[in-house]
Amino acid sequence: MNIADHIYSTDSANQDRAQAIRDNLRDAIVDRRLAPGTKLSEGEVGTLFDVSRTVARAALQMLSFEGLVRTERNRGAFVANPSPEEARQVFASRRLIEPGIAIAACGRVTSADIAAFRAQLDEEGRFIAERGPTARRSEIKASGDFHLLLASVAGNAILQRFMEELVARSSLVIALYGRSGVSACGHSEHTEIVGALESSDCERASQLMLHHIDHIEADLDLRVRAGPALREALNF
Template identity: 70%
Template structure:
């Protein structure tokens, strides 16, 4: 892979550079702009962001902790390529965690601001359903994940929210890679039902709907090969 002589301009002066690089790489991975198995060269990422390899290494280690990157001794870091078994474990974990989140969110109750955020997310999903192409598809997957993260935020448990951030990132990668017919599209109506249960304060119904929703997403998975973009193009804004 070759690069031109000009690095990507750094937009994050004064911020945590490793965290920002991590976020850019995570977005490119979850959006499938970087294909599973793509080598993430510390030197190349460093050139792209005009940072040292030490900063890049910290970003890659954070992504490895999240399960989005795998590191191999003497070979370097690569975009994770989740196996069917790993995908199944991700959704098994969500079935264990999310019903409890739904009950906690219903018990906490939705504020007017929460309702506005949920309504905005559902409207965005509706808009994306009317669009076509891989860009809209990736945006739709992201919007679907945001619904579940907002639910975890409403529940008010910071630790569970962090778990969900990792699980949603892994789920988004799996869905983008192996989704057969558009799992997030199928789940849009289910999101509305879950929200209605939350608004009614019915945690048990919201929990049951979430389990069914996760089952439907997992049932749509079908192992497929994928291709991605070169590193520079994938990270270009």
């Protein structure tokens, strides 16, 4: 567990240290520096971030609300290990919400937003071109960030938060059940969506988003495997 090498610096006026720790841990979970099932003990988190157990505990509680960690009474917190059923629910939720978000974003998008999308797409492309596990992680993260950017453009704080949770959980799911790298394919789809936004073709943006989600889910192998079940049974 070598997190905490990013010093969660003066990064914005953080009301809470707990929140900063949560953000750090979430990033670590989302891009797989922390594998599903990993135990996150209050004490360890506390020492790593140099805070007391109290605040470490608060951070873990937040992550548990987001579904990124699962806590068991008197046992502790673990990075979530979503079941295939949970994975399906995550994607069902996204299929329901994201096309609507695309439409909302389409109705409000500005040229500045388009520029931000272009920058985001460039970054995605860079990571896809690179090799190595670090680039892979960054690629997953960037791909998620595209969807979060779209959600922020849509201008609904509640839906944005829902999407933050869904995107984070999707990353976990993809890490666990992802088959190939649909990455390149996903990237081109992102590009198409931005194109639709730019030409204010909201209906098309919405449809593209729906298909995009379908493609991502289609790449998953959600058959129950002996491996995870066994690991689960043995308490990991």
